[in-house]
Amino acid sequence: MLTTFLFLLLTGNPSLALPAITSNSCTRETLHQHTESYLSAQTAGNPLLLLGTTAAPIVYTEDFVSRPISSSILNTPLRISHNRSLLDTTQCATYTELIVTDPANSRVIGTQIRFNPSGDTIQKIETLVTMEGDWAFNASLTYFYANRETENNLWFTIPKAERDSRQVIQAAADAYLDLFNDPTVKVPWGTPCNRLEGSWYTGNFTATDSCNVGVPTGVVIKDRRYVIDETVGTVDAFVLFGTRPDSHEFRVERGKLRLVHTLTVMRNVTG
């Protein structure tokens, strides 16, 4: 604060002084409030509950195609059956997984939101809205497995002393994603480990469940945009899976993969 004050005195220019006061102001509390606003907006079908009334310019994409927020999924009220969010205070970003089983509009949605460093302005919203026609789509079944993971407390908050660093969490994700184009990559498989891909579940909720049950080869996974929350050892990456808009989310414990959730858009989407 003192430096900011001196800087102001010296330059008389408040806009130049801004970076000095923005460090460390993107807190979990701030990000949690934003994810709550996002859920309210999507529940009501009213984007203003997320955006507020200030018309800051925002990049908005749906299935990686830019579109006006006024014609986005945020204008459709959805009855949300399940939500879980990652809070990344380092990048000032969030990821939210939503499942809507309501047959009127069944959807499984993943949304990354990026803020300015002080966490008060949205800069970018990217959302993947999966539905009938997408990879293994069945929202009721996805809900069944996601809810069972929650009931079994598989996404618990990791005690501080046992948390992996951002680098370790991201490296586990990258190893898995690299495997699709390089079979020699060493992936830190954990046990038990389960993959929820659309509504397809690899495991059984038993101690021996493995995620090493085959991945296709020859798929380049690029344009990776991460949101990382060390408190739950989890990273979400929005990627191009070959040519498909895709989300891969990984839960990592002590450097090893334990849970994977994926969403893959298979419809040919256009703006």
Ligand SMILES: *[C@@H]1O[C@H](CO)[C@@H](O)[C@H](O)[C@H]1NC(C)=O
């Ligand atoms: C989001 O999930 C939490 C539990 O993790 C729940 O308490 C809350 O009501 C949910 N919010 C909505 C809008 O469904």
Ligand SMILES: *[C@@H]1O[C@H](CO)[C@@H](O)[C@H](O)[C@H]1NC(C)=O
């Ligand atoms: C989704 O899965 C449930 C449970 O297996 C099944 O009963 C239902 O028919 C499936 N829905 C569709 C549209 O395939």
Ligand SMILES: *[C@@H]1O[C@H](CO)[C@@H](O)[C@H](O)[C@H]1NC(C)=O
């Ligand atoms: C699930 O468990 C049953 C019996 O416990 C076993 O036969 C089956 O192979 C298991 N499936 C998977 C995918 O692990």
